Amino acid sequence: MAELIKLTIDGHDVAVPRGTTILEAAKTIGAEVPHYCYHPGMSSPAMCRLCLVDVEGAPKPMPGCVTTVMEGQTVHTQSEKARKNRQGVLEFYLVNHPLDCPICDMSGECNLQDYVHDEGREQGRGREPKRVFGRDDFGGDVLFYGDRCVMCTRCVRFMSEVEQDHRLTVVERGDRSIIDTFFDEGLDGTNWHGNIVDICPVGALVSKDFLHKARAWDLEHTPSVCTSCSQGCNIDLHTRDNLVQRIKPRENLDVNAWWMCDHGRHNYEWMNHGDRIEAPLVREDSGSRAVDWKSSLSSILARAGELGNQPVKAVASPFSSNEDLGALAQLVGALGGGETTFRSSRAEAEVPLKGFPTLVRRRDLAPNRNGAELIGFKRVGNDDGFGGLDKVAEHDGILIVLGDALVDQTPDFGSKASLYIYLGTHDSPAARNAHLVLPVTTHAEHEGTFTNHEGRVQRFWPALQPPGMARPAWLVLGALVGELTERSGPRKATDAFSSLSGAVSAFGGITYDDIGTRGAVVNESVSLTGD
């Protein structure tokens, strides 16, 4: 621990390690110093001049983002001098800003809007015409509105310092400055450029995918975990009208800091996919018939009772939560035991973020491969996520498929099974020969946890209403386990997780409270094969 420096900020005594900046020290007492160019994940050029604070004894206001604290210093962030200074700086920002908030995507979460609303002048004094740049397509997902830009250069620094691909630069000088790439080069081919839209403090860089789709104040934010690879980036699902509108990274310095990859960011449409299975379906000679949950579950129990202890084969998906997989493993155990497998696809190579080396788009393209392996599922099949189920297809005992759509399998997959249950979200090839098709929810619709590549268990929360009678798989499977073992099944996700942590030593002693929003690492070292 570095030496502590004591100083006073806005009348509060603060003690922070030597080398802390005034802006960061002010954060510890909850005083936010307005800023644009400063971002905790990058260098500070101190060029936006908005974080200038009043330091007693200093001849001029000091930039809070680069001025380090000194013993006995007295800092005022809200004094007349500091506020007046910010008001002046903000007036300059508005000299050329188009104030097109009503048609700007950033409106509602824009720092310029917030700061001017808080501390700006009521009326602008500028009478000169504003200079006009129009907009520029940067390629990829990024659109640049030059007029709105405040020249904080966060995007330029993200590309050069964090992604380390110096594509963006400030072109021209003075009030003609704009952000641009090398003429038509654009951002195509970079894998992390979506982050520059997140860090843009104004509406200069906007996402084409989200363009004019929703207003910021209409969106519900639900903390979740990205399912596009085993990194498990912390995200927020932004939803409106029961649809995911966009994904934003959620800060977690242990996993993804403030960033996420473009692939994960745009891989959300599947959560909005219609055509869901909305009720349990029983296959009869004349076709499928929708039934209620109670009769579907009791028919499974009755059939399982008739069959006695037949060998069970279960195929799960690595997109299922730890709770789902734990409940499935327990069900297989309660039915007399058998073989539990899963298939998952692996990319050719990983895609690292050079400036934050622990953040990598991992080769495993599923969020819970490690969870599945810790719970005792065996990975089969090829790196494309197909194959490996020849014996399962011919199995003549009880067959349970959870989540895997089996698109590569022949039409007679599972036709020999004495009891074939498919738990899925959509009608798929896996449902063809299933005696019972049970509707389950996606991870966006229920609460649960994933275990990422390093064995970090991370929670996600329900963001969407599940369609029809769809229920979380852990609830359905847990109810069956409860009936078979004559105990009560889980009512809440936390029950399902505690029953998992009781059964699997890797999760032993971990509770939902421990995991919180930051995650908790499992007790066992996990295999990092190929990562």
Add this chain to the structure above:
Amino acid sequence: MSDIPFKNPGWAGNTGEFDLTEEQVRGDDFVGVRPKHGGHASGAGTLPYMHADKHPDAKLFEGEYGERFDKILTRYPTKQAALLPALGLAQEIRGHVSPEAMDRVAELLDLSPAYVRGVATFYTMYNKRPVGRHLVQVCTNISCNLAGADEVVAAFLRYTDTEIGETSEDGNFTVIEAECLAACGFPTCVQINSRYFENVTPTEVPKICEHLKAQGE
């Protein structure tokens, strides 16, 4: 008498009373074009030098210009530091810094093309577009403006029949306004290619232009 038909052809001191030519004042080394090898390494890359004859399609940094580029590199601790003189050299060869030239400079100096573009566009002395044989930069900053620089600009535009920044039809002239040329004692100052013309008045403008056309320099 000097054979130069107007006063002050580009160096302070000649008020029309001397018979000395520019060569005699400055010495042979200083007159006309900079030697292609760039002279001594310590001066190999300083200001962007503008020739009347421009070769927009010339190969960059090859032959003697390649040697000069290497000479420039010896003056700096890192390749990145040689960016400004490298761009200056590209402009000397081609008359302007084209996107291809920026790309080539980026490649030679291990920089990203976007970074080179950022630097090249920051400095106004790099021409980002082709200019005429004679780039006429009229100072319109305060001293010159007080002495009537606006009329001088208007006279040049009238003579060349162009707007600011346009190249005349015969390809001879591009007229632009410049900020202070640091010759406030001799307003209005006009820099044409790499030479200063001082105390320029609107009536002299056609004379200067005719002279340049005739001389080609």
